[in-house]
Amino acid sequence: MTNVEDVLIRHKGSERQNLLPILLEVQEVDGYLSEEALTSIGKHLMVPISKIYAVATFYDFFRFSPQAKYRIKLCKGTACHMIGSETLLEELEKQLEISQGDISSDRLFSIELTQCMGACGQAPVIKINDKFYPEVSKKEIVDIISGIKAKEGK
């Protein structure tokens, strides 16, 4: 049984209003929303797939292609912006040779700008997968990235 079917069984008998929670759960287990997943969600809820896409694309949070192994999320909140998250983004882009919103060709890294993470006291913050890095400097970025690269044998 696929992950998606698993999620749908948990939401048995649910209606349109459960669409967003279902999408969130599917993205949680699969990492992104595939066309097949959206089709089966549509069948389950009896909603045309076009409408499912219409809803899913409205929210920034949903992804429609597979994700990188290390998802680097850079907070774009006000406090982080003021303290210079822009220069961190430049450094990340320089280090990884990809730009914001892209995935590296080996599917190891991606850079995303996210909304405020609510850790403004520790600005600027980045998050790699679920791990927070508070008050990061340009130098630390270099260390973090080379650490991961070494771990992955690159």
Add this chain to the structure above:
Amino acid sequence: MENSSINTSTQQLVDQLLTNIGSENSPEFQDSIDRLLRHKPGKPVIYIGTGTCGIAAGADKTLAAVQDYLKKNDIDAEVAEVGCIGLCSAEPLMDFQTPGKARVSFREVTANEVAPILDGCFSKHIPKEKVLGQFRNDQFEYWENVPLINDLPFFKKQQRILLHDCGEVDPNSLDEYLARDGYQSFIKTILNYPPHEVIGIVKESGLRGRGGGGYLAADKWKIARETFSDKKYLICNADESDPGAYMDRALIEGNPHKLIEGIAIAAYAIGASKAYIYIRNEYQLAVSRLKNAIQNARDVGLLGDNIFNSGFNLQLILHESPGAFVCGEETALIKSLEGRRGMPRSKPPYPTQKGLFNKPTVVNNVETLFNLPAILQHGPQWFKNIGTQKSNGTKLFALTGDTVNTGLVEVPFGITIEELIYEIGGGIKDDRKFKAVQIGGPSGSLIPESFIDLSIDYDLFSEKNLIMGSGGFVVMDDSTCIVDMVKYFIDFLQKESCGKCIPCREGTNRMYEILNAITNKPVDGAGHGSLNRFRGVMQLESLAQVIKETSLCGLGKTAPNPVLSALQYFREEFEEHIYERKCGTNVCKNLRSFIISFERCTGCMMCAKKCPEDAIVGTARNPHFILKDKCTSCGICYDVCKFNAIDLI
């Protein structure tokens, strides 16, 4: 203690504390209450602040180090994970309490600091360098030469009603919340007051919705209550999407049961038997704590059918959402909750008459609902006496930016902006000068120094055309470029515009283009750079005015606020950017100008080689020059010069 199972003692607490509210407790029972309040701890207690901000600063590692330490030294002590006390700039925080002595708090305790601090604590020597202060409790003996936390400048002017238990109560423990008179207001309300009386009490208290507009909470309730319908809904809006604001997150993480109690009271007042909490799924910790709290409340009959034989039923559903800024608007939030695109619709009909699934619906913000238990516990007059004439109670602010102390603060209405910045915030960092403060998130106004003695008050704010918003409070020093900040806010807003109405969708985008043009040098004649620059002078203000007047929802109506306020109070900065093509603070990188010093340049040719635009000319061992027309201000030459021969002008 995640998912702590409900044992008989929780049921006993419920029976004893909630069925005979106000009755005398037997000494044995009082003992167990005291234990839960940690008034008589049997063994040392170590508290770790594990809110999101604490974890971001490394509190999870500190927690592991504490557990290691206790195991290694074979010490029997309780480790309590608590919410945030608000002082984010001092995270991770670790507190120590030994029987008979006051609880003392340490700042910036990273994992490797744990052992030396605890060594000191257990041998009755408080390491002074890391001490933040001790908690007031006259039953205990105080430590010598340790300041009281309440006397610290950060806390002194605060009045902590909503945050009262945050940082003290274990958010995963229903028992501890019950021991602190939790759920008593709710049970008292459903057993003693008919709904219209609850609305009367809340109206008399003067509680205004904390979501932004500042309308009287009870007025909304009254309409929903009086609209005839078979079903009514209450929605708690916990979709906090303002960048730089985290009041709701901290409240939920610190004391989730209080939110449930507030929701239950509001639902009873409007006659709703189903309530939703619409929460951002990024707030994972808040979500898991709420889930746990709802389950625990359900297990002892505080939620569900016929609560305490009152005949009142309440089903509480936690609805995780992917979140969008526009969902802060009621009608958009309702659409999103129905599983649709979160786009607002025109009003009327208002949600209080036709909301979720076309039934009367009240949408209240987390902070508003958090106020209810205290209002019903102490009475409306008590609440009315806090704050100013027409803005009653307290307000939470997420104090961020360039102040010495940053964090979550709760102040009574009437406090001035100056007190918030200079007393609670401890002034501007690095002895710089204050420039502006942005209150109310990205669509708030930029407030200049001339307004610094303004009191926090809904009516005073609207007199000056400012909005309170939900509680973002971003302080900027003189190294901040106002034009850059405005550009940042408009960029955020144009991305978050849902695209339904034209003034907002197109207008915010045009404003962004104009701001972008005046913060960049024209590289070549292509594009509309020069046109937009010209528009900056001629049209920015009128464009902003049109968007404000013609947009459909609150997002569009308030989106021009940063532009309009900045043009009003910081016009000279815009003029500098437009006419002189210069950014006084050098934040707008693309407006920088460089010059090569004739004396210091050795003619090594490094800069000329690295310049991507071939804008540097010169021959070996002779001073070089920058061609102004070709230079794009990228700054590479400035970075690569080994002789400091390039100056920023």
